[in-house]
Each structure stands twice: as structure tokens, then as C-alpha cells.
Amino acid sequence: MTAGIPRTSDGARGATRSIGLLTSVGSTLDAFFPEIVEHWTRAGVRVSTAAGDRSRRFAEQRVIDGMTRAPRIANVRAPRALRAWVLRDRLDVVITSTATASALSRIVALPVPVVYFCHGLHWNGSRLRDAPFRAAERVLLHRSAGVICINDADEEWFADRAPHVPRVRLPGGVGLDVARYAREPREAWRPGEPLRLVWCGEFTARKQPEAAVALVEALLARGVPVELDMLGEGARWAPLRDRVGSALPVRFPGYVDPRPHFARAHALVQTSRWEGLPRVALEAVAMGIPTAGFDVKGVRDVPGTRTAPEGDIEALADAVLDAARTRGEDLPDPALLSYTRAADEILAFVDRVAPLPASAAPPASAAPPTSAARPAPAAPPASAAPTVPARAEGS
Incomplete structure (x- = not known):
């Protein structure tokens, strides 16, 4: 053309x-x-x-x-x-x-x-x-x-x-406008280091943000030092933030630009019951950030994602750790997105x-x-x- x-x-x-x-x-x-x-x-x-x-x-x-x-x-x-x-x-x-x-x-x-x-x-x-x-x-x-x-x-x-x-x-x-999601060299997560995760979406029943909090609890129970940024807004944002309080290393910055959070993350976590094709996951992939989520429609179609059976938090923890141990080398060329x-x-x-x-x-x-x-x-x-x-x- x-x-x-x-x-x-x-x-x-x-x-x-x-x-x-x-x-x-x-x-x-x-x-x-x-x-x-x-x-x-x-x-x-x-x-x-x-x-x-x-x-x-x-x-x-x-x-x-x-x-x-x-x-x-x-x-x-x-x-x-x-x-x-x-x-x-x-x-x-x-x-x-x-x-x-x-x-x-x-x-x-x-x-x-x-x-x-x-x-x-x-x-x-x-x-x-x-x-x-x-x-x-x-x-x-x-x-x-x-x-x-x-x-x-x-x-x-x-x-x-x-x-x-x-x-x-x-x-x-x-x-995507791939120029806005520049891919930079990144280091894989190593056991003993803080595991930095991002969850990004609308705080609704379909997105299941509570599952991301349960994931943090599961990782802490394994002795994994973990930090989670949960980006976005929605009806469940305030109740979940209030419930978590300062008891867990989870932050709720609200409706913000995800790119700085992606840049310092080891992996993006997705907990939806289904998706079309999650754009935030494609943005993370373009930047070279591995992703993990439940094995449901749309999420399983994200290039290079690691999946776990729907609702299985322990299996999701395994998928997240597997994704975080990589440097995104199996992710596609951003130009394809x-x-x-x-x-x-x-x-x-x-x-x-x-x-x-x-x-x-x-x-x-x-x-x-x-x-x-x-x-x-x-x-x-x-x-x-x-x-x-x-x-x-x-x-």
C-alpha cells in the first residue's frame, strides 16, 4: 500500500x-x-x-x-x-x-x-x-x-x-505503536531476589483481581520475596485495597501508564476468566516482559505466555516463576505486533x-x-x- x-x-x-x-x-x-x-x-x-x-x-x-x-x-x-x-x-x-x-x-x-x-x-x-x-x-x-x-x-x-x-x-x-513500547535488554529473575510482578486491568469479577492477591500469598508461603503492582480501577479496586492494607506487598497505584511498571517487572500476571486478546499483555510482550495467566480463551493466545489451569493458584505460581526465570528470549519480534x-x-x-x-x-x-x-x-x-x-x- x-x-x-x-x-x-x-x-x-x-x-x-x-x-x-x-x-x-x-x-x-x-x-x-x-x-x-x-x-x-x-x-x-x-x-x-x-x-x-x-x-x-x-x-x-x-x-x-x-x-x-x-x-x-x-x-x-x-x-x-x-x-x-x-x-x-x-x-x-x-x-x-x-x-x-x-x-x-x-x-x-x-x-x-x-x-x-x-x-x-x-x-x-x-x-x-x-x-x-x-x-x-x-x-x-x-x-x-x-x-x-x-x-x-x-x-x-x-x-x-x-x-x-x-x-x-x-x-x-x-x-500497537511498537515505538512506544521499546524493548530493552532485561535480566531474568534469580531465586532469592525480590520477584517484581505487575497485574493490569479493570477490577471486575471477570478479571478476578482477588486471584492475583492469592498468588502473592502463595508465593510468600513458598518463601519467595514478591512485590505486586496492581494497575487499573473498577468496582473492586477500593474493597480489595482496603482488605489487603499493609499486610501484603501489594500496591494499588490506580489508572496509570503501565510502561514504567513493565520496565522494572519480571513478569505480567493475568487472572481473567476469559479475554478477547489482552492488549496489556501484548504491550508487555512488545517490551520483552514474559507473561503468565490462566489457561482460558484469549489469555492462552498471548505469544509466549505460560498458563495454568483456571483457578489453580499453585499452578499459576509455578507458571509465574517459570516465566520470570526467562529474559523474554522466546517472545516474538515486536514488529509482528x-x-x-x-x-x-x-x-x-x-x-x-x-x-x-x-x-x-x-x-x-x-x-x-x-x-x-x-x-x-x-x-x-x-x-x-x-x-x-x-x-x-x-x-
């Missing part, structure tokens, strides 16, 4: 691809897509971003009336707003991610193909309580022009239920499942917004936004 040259599925110049990128809330756009959108734009692709509320990093983002993070009665207003957005911005394909946005955009009869970017199906295994979600996704899958997935378990689920629907797997998820690689793979897939006619004319400028879809207020440039720790690729 040559930056600045309008591109088409057949390489003809002048037929400009116009992509709509839709998520339930603006914070998802902020967390995962700024670099990808910038890369596409430099290549001559028109991108219109949209969500149910405003993002901080996309000045021209559309706000879709009736779009919400979780299903609400207000969603009845979204179909009209979605159609208005597609027509107003002359889109030729919509890429949708996160649960509510992906469901609504496929239920609605949009006049363009819809590609589902699955950051993680909302179940792990075949529990009965997840049956309604699996049934709904099976129906929606057949209304998808294609599926983008980021872990083995979800890819297998899609292949089994709808083998005719095109799909692509992104081993590095949406990718680059957002440019992910952006090019996504665009090639979209060209395949929703080919743009060579005769297509460049779209007209967007019309003034209406109440159904209106631009978000101006935001600071992408480069000004801080790195955040509590990210995981899950829809």
Missing part, C-alpha cells in the same frame, strides 16, 4: 474506499483504533468513525442517537440514526465492534456490507447461562459480510457455525469481502449533521492522549 494514493480492490486510482467504523461507545474508538484510522487515512482511505457518545481522540466522530454500551430501550432510535450515518457519509462498508453496536448494525438492514470485528465473544466454554448470547450471535453471524477475530476459540466457533462466512484472524489484535500490520490485514480483508467497484467515484463531502448523527466536539490530537493500563481486547 502506498500512502496518499486512493486505493481500490483492483488497484485503480480514483475509486476511494469509504469505511464506517462503529463502536458502542467512544472510549472504545479511543482505546483501539486511532493508529489504524491514521494509517488508513494516510493511504487515501476515507474513514467515518461513530459511536453512541463522544470520543476524545476523533474530532469528526459521529454520535449515533440511541446507541448505548449495554442494551437499552433507547436502542430503538439507533436504526434510523445508523442508516442516516451510512447515507450521509457515503460509506461503502461498515466495520463494527463491541456487543451492542455489532448487534444493532447487523439487525438493521443497512445499505452496505457489515464486517464484524469481534474483540471477544462474551463467553468462555458452553455454560448454560451463556446460551441466549450464543443463539443471538449465531443468527447475527449470517448477517455479516465477514468476521475479524483475534483468538483461536472464537475463530473455531465462527468456523463451526458458519463456515461460509469469510473470516480472518489477527494474531496481534489491533496492534505493529498496528500497521493489523491495519493492512483488515483493509485487505475488507477489500475481499466488500470489493469496491473500480468505477466508484470519490464520495461527496459529508452533509451537515442532524440530531440522529452529529459530529462530536473537537478533541486533542491522538498523540496527546495518555497511555492507559486497564485495556483488554474484549467486545
Whole structure:
């Protein structure tokens, strides 16, 4: 791909691809897509971003009336707003991610193909309580022009239920700006030294932060001097911090840049029940930090990770020690995790499942917004936004 040259599925110049990128809330756009959108734009692709509320990093983002993070009665207003957005911005394909946005955009009869970017199906295994979600996704899958997935378990689920629907797997998820996660030479942990660990995520039931505290207790019981930094926020942050107090070597710095913590850590610990593909783990891998976690969907797909049976704290301690004894020499080249690689793979897939006619004319400028879809207020440039720790690729 040559930056600045309008591109088409057949390489003809002048037929400009116009992509709509839709998520339930603006914070998802902020967390995962700024670099990808910038890369596409430099290549001559028109991108219109949209969500149910405003993002901080996309000045021209559309706000879709009736779009919400979780299903609400207000969603009845979204179909009209979605159609208005597609027509107003002359889109030729919509890429949708996160649960509510992906469901609504496929239920609605949009006049363009819809590609589902699955950051993680909302179940792990075949529990009965997840049956309604699996049934709904099976129906929606057949209304998808294609599926983008980021872990083995979800890819297998899609292949089994709808083998005719095109799909692509992104081993590095949406990718990273690898220049921001520079890999430096590091020393392996040696027995007798303080073992420095990092846990990073949202303090929720699915992330199981209590398991990380139990891990510290297990390591101390073995005589391993250990320190744990637990980065992030969430409903369980304050209760867990208060419970731990000063009894254990665990720190709760909150919502901070994880890179300084990664730089001095021997390993990153993950305790989630499932993930799409945990971005914080990919950030650690890019910096050369080994990872360990439970053997669950998404976590097991992190390159080079050590895993333990779900819920087995003693086995997790073994995995952590095994990871910490390495210098990250078995981790992949950071370039394989680059957002440019992910952006090019996504665009090639979209060209395949929703080919743009060579005769297509460049779209007209967007019309003034209406109440159904209106631009978000101006935001600071992408480069000004801080790195955040509590990210995981899950829809």
C-alpha cells in the first residue's frame, strides 16, 4: 500500500474506499483504533468513525442517537440514526465492534456490507447461562459480510457455525505503536531476589483481581520475596485495597501508564476468566516482559505466555516463576505486533469481502449533521492522549 494514493480492490486510482467504523461507545474508538484510522487515512482511505457518545481522540466522530454500551430501550432510535450515518457519509462498508453496536448494525438492514470485528465473544466454554448470547450471535453471524477475530476459540466457533462466512484472524489484535513500547535488554529473575510482578486491568469479577492477591500469598508461603503492582480501577479496586492494607506487598497505584511498571517487572500476571486478546499483555510482550495467566480463551493466545489451569493458584505460581526465570528470549519480534500490520490485514480483508467497484467515484463531502448523527466536539490530537493500563481486547 502506498500512502496518499486512493486505493481500490483492483488497484485503480480514483475509486476511494469509504469505511464506517462503529463502536458502542467512544472510549472504545479511543482505546483501539486511532493508529489504524491514521494509517488508513494516510493511504487515501476515507474513514467515518461513530459511536453512541463522544470520543476524545476523533474530532469528526459521529454520535449515533440511541446507541448505548449495554442494551437499552433507547436502542430503538439507533436504526434510523445508523442508516442516516451510512447515507450521509457515503460509506461503502461498515466495520463494527463491541456487543451492542455489532448487534444493532447487523439487525438493521443497512445499505452496505457489515464486517464484524469481534474483540471477544462474551463467553468462555458452553455454560448454560451463556446460551441466549450464543443463539443471538449465531443468527447475527449470517448477517455479516465477514468476521475479524483475534483468538483461536472464537475463530473455531465462527468456523463451526458458519463456515461460509469469510473470516480472518489477527494474531496481534489491533496492534500497537511498537515505538512506544521499546524493548530493552532485561535480566531474568534469580531465586532469592525480590520477584517484581505487575497485574493490569479493570477490577471486575471477570478479571478476578482477588486471584492475583492469592498468588502473592502463595508465593510468600513458598518463601519467595514478591512485590505486586496492581494497575487499573473498577468496582473492586477500593474493597480489595482496603482488605489487603499493609499486610501484603501489594500496591494499588490506580489508572496509570503501565510502561514504567513493565520496565522494572519480571513478569505480567493475568487472572481473567476469559479475554478477547489482552492488549496489556501484548504491550508487555512488545517490551520483552514474559507473561503468565490462566489457561482460558484469549489469555492462552498471548505469544509466549505460560498458563495454568483456571483457578489453580499453585499452578499459576509455578507458571509465574517459570516465566520470570526467562529474559523474554522466546517472545516474538515486536514488529509482528505493529498496528500497521493489523491495519493492512483488515483493509485487505475488507477489500475481499466488500470489493469496491473500480468505477466508484470519490464520495461527496459529508452533509451537515442532524440530531440522529452529529459530529462530536473537537478533541486533542491522538498523540496527546495518555497511555492507559486497564485495556483488554474484549467486545
